[in-house]
Structures are given as C-alpha cells and as structure tokens.
Amino acid sequence: MNEAYIDLLTNLESLESVVVAFSGGVDSTFLLYACKQVLGDNVIAVTVDSPYIPRWEIEESKELVSLFGVKHHIIKVDIPDNIANNPEDRCYLCKKEIFSNIIKYKNEIDFKYVVDGSNYDDTKDYRPGMRALKELDVRSPLLESKLTKAQIRELSKQQKVPTWNKPAYACLLSRLPYNTQIFTHELRKIELAEKFIMDKGFKGIRVRSFGDTAKIEIFKEDMERFLxxxxxxxxxxxxxxxxxxxxxxxxxxxxxxxxxxxxxxxNN
Structure with missing residues (x-):
C-alpha cells in the first residue's frame, strides 16, 4: 500500500458514515471497496437509474455491491427538463440534479457525507460536472488523496477489486452532439449498438449518434481485428x-x- 492509499483510508475513516455515488466503474468501485474496509456498515451505495444509463451497467452495479456486502439503494430519475436539448453545460446541470437527489437520501438516513469517485486526473480535463460537486459539498476522496486513474487501477488489481481493468465508460448522453434534442428511443438504440459490439469482444468502444448516422470509435489496437x-x-x-x-x-x-x-x- 502506497502513501496515497494510506492517506485515502485515513481520510475515509474520518468521514464516519458515507453514501457512495456508485456507477460500477473503476473509480467508484474502488472507492466503495475502500469505504467498506474502514467504515464497515456505515457505507451505502447509491446508483442512479435513468434513461441515459445502460441497463447492463445497472445490473453490473448490483452485482458489485452484492459482492462487497454493502447496502444498495437505487434512485430512478428521468431526463431533467433543463438538459432535454443536450446543452454544453449538460454535465453540470445533470450532476446538480442527480447529486441533489443523493443528498436528499443521505439526509433521510442521517449519514454524514456523500462521496463520489472523481480522481486526480479529472482536474486536467473538461469536467463541468466538477463545479456542481463543489457547490453541493460532495466529497471526492480519491481526488483529495491525489490518486490518478492509473494508480486506482493498480491498487484495484493489488486488492483484487474486479473492475481494475474495466474500460472507462460514460453516460449515453456523451454520444450525442451538443444542442440537439434527446430522445429516449435514440439512447436505447445507442445502448443496444454498443452492447452488440462489446459482446463481440471490443470493450473500449463508443457509438456516436448523429441522427441516422452512427460513427463507431474503437481502440486503435483493435482496428485490424474490427475490420x-x-x-x-x-x-x-x-x-x-x-x-x-x-x-x-x-x-x-x-x-x-x-x-x-x-x-x-x-475556451482556449
């Protein structure tokens, strides 16, 4: 265990009780694992179920939470009206809506903090949702301990957390151009297209959707096999x-x- 991991565990222990915003990705899974190690039953995972989250990701989140022996709460939300046309600040508006719901649940069960899986690398990319987290006082323990994605994957591997090599994934809204109307049927179309390609063994893929046109992105190292x-x-x-x-x-x-x-x- 390196110093950053020890710092993370010490930080988590000081929080006493936490609600983990849990997507089932590399970062939130490692965070949930670490929280369970130091806080025991004072940890609850909350997963948001919305039209822009693939069904398979919801099911994976349930399996992971069960593996760790953590209580799991699922919050169903629709597409907020203020992001219905996929504005450029969509991520900020969406995070504000989602985390407001999680905070409401945290207050209902009288836990102390909501924590999320943002890591140190997220400070170096275009992440408008980070502003919403700050405004709502959501804690980001991985970021606070300056853990990068690579370090989180390595620590996950060491601790036998099963998502250590899981490809990065983002919500389905990121497949659509900004300033276009969001339709639930189009999100399902994207989800089914990506799942079909992933089931062929291509894990790092995106299907960008431009109306009647699909643009597939895959890892460069998979290009020859794909063709x-x-x-x-x-x-x-x-x-x-x-x-x-x-x-x-x-x-x-x-x-x-x-x-x-x-x-x-x-912006540059």
Whole structure:
C-alpha cells in the first residue's frame, strides 16, 4: 500500500458514515471497496437509474455491491427538463440534479457525507460536472488523496477489486452532439449498438449518434481485428436493424471526450 492509499483510508475513516455515488466503474468501485474496509456498515451505495444509463451497467452495479456486502439503494430519475436539448453545460446541470437527489437520501438516513469517485486526473480535463460537486459539498476522496486513474487501477488489481481493468465508460448522453434534442428511443438504440459490439469482444468502444448516422470509435489496437469482413458485415447489419441508415468508423480510433473538443478549443 502506497502513501496515497494510506492517506485515502485515513481520510475515509474520518468521514464516519458515507453514501457512495456508485456507477460500477473503476473509480467508484474502488472507492466503495475502500469505504467498506474502514467504515464497515456505515457505507451505502447509491446508483442512479435513468434513461441515459445502460441497463447492463445497472445490473453490473448490483452485482458489485452484492459482492462487497454493502447496502444498495437505487434512485430512478428521468431526463431533467433543463438538459432535454443536450446543452454544453449538460454535465453540470445533470450532476446538480442527480447529486441533489443523493443528498436528499443521505439526509433521510442521517449519514454524514456523500462521496463520489472523481480522481486526480479529472482536474486536467473538461469536467463541468466538477463545479456542481463543489457547490453541493460532495466529497471526492480519491481526488483529495491525489490518486490518478492509473494508480486506482493498480491498487484495484493489488486488492483484487474486479473492475481494475474495466474500460472507462460514460453516460449515453456523451454520444450525442451538443444542442440537439434527446430522445429516449435514440439512447436505447445507442445502448443496444454498443452492447452488440462489446459482446463481440471490443470493450473500449463508443457509438456516436448523429441522427441516422452512427460513427463507431474503437481502440486503435483493435482496428485490424474490427475490420474483418464478417465482423463489419454483422455490425453494419445490426446497426441498420436498430434504425441507423449509415454506419461509419472513426479512423482516428477512440479517444475520450471527442464531443468536447470544440468547447475546449473555444475556451482556449
């Protein structure tokens, strides 16, 4: 255990009782594991179930919480009216809505803190949702201990946390262009398209949705395997079946936050 991990455990112990905003990703899973180690039964995982969260991710979150022996509470939310057109500050507005609901639950059960899985790397990227967390006094213990994503993966591996090598994932709204209306049926279409491709063994993928056009992003190291004729034929047919008319491949491969590039360029 390195100094940052010891610092994390000490920090968590001082919080006494926490509600963990739990998505089932690498960061929140490691945080939940660490909270359980030092706080025991004074930990509750809360998962948000909304139209922009894939069904498989909700089910995975249930399995992980059960594995750790932690109480699990699920909050169902609809798409807030103020993000219905996918504004550029969507992440801020969404986080404000979601965490307000989690804080309300925390107050109902008389726990002391809501904590989330933001890590130190999140301070170096376009993350408008971080502002909402600060405004609501949500604690981010991994960030406070300056743990990076790479360190969290390594510590997860050491502690045998099963998500140590799980690919990063983001909500389905990140697949849509900003300033376009959000439709539940389109989110389901994206979810089913990505699940079909992931089930073929491609874990780090995104299906960016532009109306009738799907643009697939995959890891560059998977590109050659992806371009097998039978594979692309199957994927093309499936996505057409789901409702897309044109299916394309981003030759630059997958990289995080491609939809944010125009905002970052404008802000710079």
């Amino acid at each position: 097998n004729y039978e594979n692309i034929k199957d994927i093309n047919e499936k996505l057409i079946e789901l409702g897309y008319k044109v299916v394309t491949l981003d030759l630059g491969g997958y990289s995080m936050g491609k939809m944010n590039r125009s905002i970052e360029e404008r």
